[in-house]
Amino acid sequence: MSVLVTGGGGYIGSHMVWHLTDAGEDVVVLDNLTTGFDWAIAPEASLVQGDCGDLDLLDRVIGENGVDAIVHFAGSIVVPESVADPLGYYLNNTVKSRTLIEAAVRGGVGNFIFSSTAAVYGTPETYPVSEDAPLAPESPYGRSKLMTEMMLADASAAHGFTYAALRYFNVAGADPKGRTGQSTRGATHLIKVACEAALGKRDSLTVFGTDYPTDDGTGVRDYIHVSDLVAAHGDALRYLRDGGANLVANCGYGHGFSVLEVVETVKRVSGDDFRVDLGPRRPGDPAAIVASRERISRELGWQPRFDDLDAIVASALKWEESLVRRNQR
Numbered sequence: 001m002s003v004l005v006t007g008g009g010g011y012i013g014s015h016m017v018w019h020l021t022d023a024g025e026d027v028v029v030l031d032n033l034t035t036g037f038d039w040a041i042a043p044e045a046s047l048v049q050g051d052c053g054d055l056d057l058l059d060r061v062i063g064e065n066g067v068d069a070i071v072h073f074a075g076s077i078v079v080p081e082s083v084a085d086p087l088g089y090y091l092n093n094t095v096k097s098r099t100l101i102e103a104a105v106r107g108g109v110g111n112f113i114f115s116s117t118a119a120v121y122g123t124p125e126t127y128p129v130s131e132d133a134p135l136a137p138e139s140p141y142g143r144s145k146l147m148t149e150m151m152l153a154d155a156s157a158a159h160g161f162t163y164a165a166l167r168y169f170n171v172a173g174a175d176p177k178g179r180t181g182q183s184t185r186g187a188t189h190l191i192k193v194a195c196e197a198a199l200g201k202r203d204s205l206t207v208f209g210t211d212y213p214t215d216d217g218t219g220v221r222d223y224i225h226v227s228d229l230v231a232a233h234g235d236a237l238r239y240l241r242d243g244g245a246n247l248v249a250n251c252g253y254g255h256g257f258s259v260l261e262v263v264e265t266v267k268r269v270s271g272d273d274f275r276v277d278l279g280p281r282r283p284g285d286p287a288a289i290v291a292s293r294e295r296i297s298r299e300l301g302w303q304p305r306f307d308d309l310d311a312i313v314a315s316a317l318k319w320e321e322s323l324v325r326r327n328q329r
Ligand SMILES: NC(=O)c1ccc[n+]([C@@H]2O[C@H](COP(=O)([O-])OP(=O)(O)OC[C@H]3O[C@@H](n4cnc5c(N)ncnc54)[C@H](O)[C@@H]3O)[C@@H](O)[C@H]2O)c1
Pocket: 006, 007, 008, 009, 010, 011, 012, 013, 030, 031, 032, 033, 034, 035, 036, 037, 050, 051, 052, 053, 072, 073, 074, 075, 076, 077, 092, 096, 115, 116, 117, 118, 167, 168, 169, 170, 171, 172, 184
């Protein structure tokens, strides 16, 4: 019995691989290393460098490793990039997920966990947003993920495997033991960008939009620590293996922070007063989105351990410092 983690060399996937190997699971990673890194993968896991769209490779990896569960992180993740390159996003996120689902069905893999996103809701009408809210993605990225959720529902009904589609809100922070973190080159995520600015890796940070209908006019997001997120996947894996029914669940804390609040926190925790420019809105960005976590707590018994923006930022900064040292070597 082993777990196939696609995208296990990436930011969230590398934390998941550590979480699984810490729990004594056999893990095989499939990653094409476009944005991920082989060095980020826990040494106990094995890496197959390849693409999720390669059905022959998937058949082989699933067969040879006795895979009973797939955790599917591989994909393209930048909302504005998806607006500029929608077909690239539909290919990497939707078409290749279809191939992976086909391989799972052919290989008799019974359990499937999928990285979905809060972006499937667009700008919700109510806060916090529950899983039953209208699905109205505002970007090709969000639509590419929603289509995969739909394929999973249809394929599960036809072929009998079970799945959990976990809709992540904004993932941030790093492994508290310092073993991995967000290493993405040219990252666009707010907390990562702010940490890079605080450490002098960037000259400044630009706030994208100051005229949103929020308290201070900047975008509001629900930032979840990556360790709590991967723990939710561990809970979901146990739940599916124990015979739980298909589950679609939000992964967030249930409260949000504005861009300016995040910037202030990074400045305070780092002690660096980096330059901040005010700019126009970024294409595809909703104004505010905050999770209801009622369902995931009820169904999986999920209990967050790092629900604290200062702690998230501190761990992200610590990882960023280790990247600076790594690049200096
Ligand atoms: N970071 C967030 O805030 C966030 C929020 C919601 C959902 N997600 C989802 O979580 C997942 C992981 O995101 P991340 O932040 O770790 O991104 P990431 O870019 O660090 O990781 C993605 C990994 O997938 C690999 N990959 C990409 N396309 C592939 C392909 N076709 N075949 C094989 N490997 C491939 C990359 O090399 C990388 O290692 C994504 O599916 C993303 O949509 C992320």
